Amino acid sequence: MARYCFGLATTFHDPALAIVGPDGEVRYAEAAERYRQDKRATNAEPDHIFRTAELIETYCEPDAEFVVGRTWGAGSARLPAWMGLASRFGLLEPGMIARLPDGGVAKLLLFRPYQIHHLTLCVRSSHLKPGANLALTLRQTWGNRKLSFLDFDHHLTHAATACYTSPFSEAACLVVDGIGDHGSVAAYTYRDGTVTPLAHHRGSESLGALYMLVTDLCGFSIFKGEEWKVMGLAAYGRRDADLYRDLSSMVRAVGLGLCYAPMRRIRAIVRALETRRRGPDRSPLAAADLAHTWQIVFSEVMDALLARLYVATGAENLVLSGGCALNSSYGGQILDRTPFKRLHIPSAPGDDGNALGAAWLAHRHFHPEWRPRVQTHTPYLGSSMAGETLERLFRIGRVPRLRHLPGEVHRKAAEALASGAIVGWVQGRAEFGPRALGNRSILADPRDPAMKDRINALVKFREEYRPFAPAILDRHGGEYFENYQESPYMERTLRFRKEVVDRVPAVVHVDGTGRLQTVKREWNERFYELIAAFHGLTGIPLVLNTSFNIMGKPIIHSVEDALGLFYTTGMDVLVIEDYLLEK
């Protein structure tokens, strides 16, 4: 009987669902925030009750056997109870690092007791719900009771997502995040489909938790996951000697794990750092030195961990995952700073990505002989736009200036870009992971120095200090970037060559870098054709690529979402599949 493996990412933030078919191929993977149009979908179940029925009908045989892989080990369900008890008895306070059974409470470093209480409720509810909607849907709609559950170690699911999507058959793998089942760092070796634990740090020390501390001090929201704003801001700052002394003495790498300074020293440092907190009435640039100095400390600790991983494994291929792998500034420097020769960071290294790893681990549980294909795995695994909605829009939507242009829509879009238009570009299946990679993107001409401010003011409504990314044809990468490396998922930030900076000012960050996406025909043909057409018109082989959303909202999910954004912003042209709409 056919067996479908569902992966449910069950952290209380960024829940997600993935489906692996009986052949081990990915049928679908998407974060819950997209369907819900609720950024990060905090505290939501990954298996939305209506959506799950649609997914079963679209991607599975409803009378098959179903297995659910979840992204936390069985023991993690005890964690909320410990946290709840500790907060009730006043055992936890800001600036404290608690070492409780099951580890896992490093984030308390920043949290107030009422926040801990809230967090406890969130974690508890996310451990109770996952899979309940899927079970109900299967039984109620199809009378199917053939459903079973497997719980996997949190870091193992990060590692599986990363290793199974990598272009390697052998690699060393490091996972670094806020917290897993036992700690915040885990190392693995990978060979031919087998992910083997090498070292698992046990304890509450956490680079991810310190990242949250710095995010909070910079005046950004840790609950909204704004650590990436700290990274963008770092380019505007300078190394501050006092901050460096304090931040670097808080944490250091020990073996393949982390060690904090003694508790008394940590508390003194946290008090000192509090004096550098950015108040709500000050510009984010006031926190730039803190962001910059933290980026240095973060990179140095990561260097030390990776150097030890190299010695321990002797591998030349590195696979990196966990929330800390979203730091593309560091990602772009890894091959220069460490002995590794090749690097893979998946399109979804954060907790949403774990849905895919859990689904694959469940599949491999029943098929130990299964091997993933050794390839740069496609990130286009999410939802498609509803064809009937598009057809209806064309037929009865009464929208002027809407054209159906099969075979030439990429050329028309390139002409619009070259004439200065801001273009919404929607094609095929949505990207799995936080970055738009040419299927749910807003695009613009990178030659115009005013374009960045225009998009911020008219379309994205976001802070002026944040950079926009370039999507570049692979064969031109070396012309534009120093030490060019392929970056298929916008996972690396590289330095532009000095001689090209004036050609593409809209995508050059203040420190001369760009978080690039490499585009190859075999990875995304339509996006490739569009950029190639733009290159033919302008001589520039790259476009500005930013995600199709506005600040505070997730990337669009439906035709209706796309039209809503098109008509309520300064976007000039909208392309959905073969349809082109102009204002």
Ligand SMILES: [Fe+2]
């Ligand atoms: Fe994680």
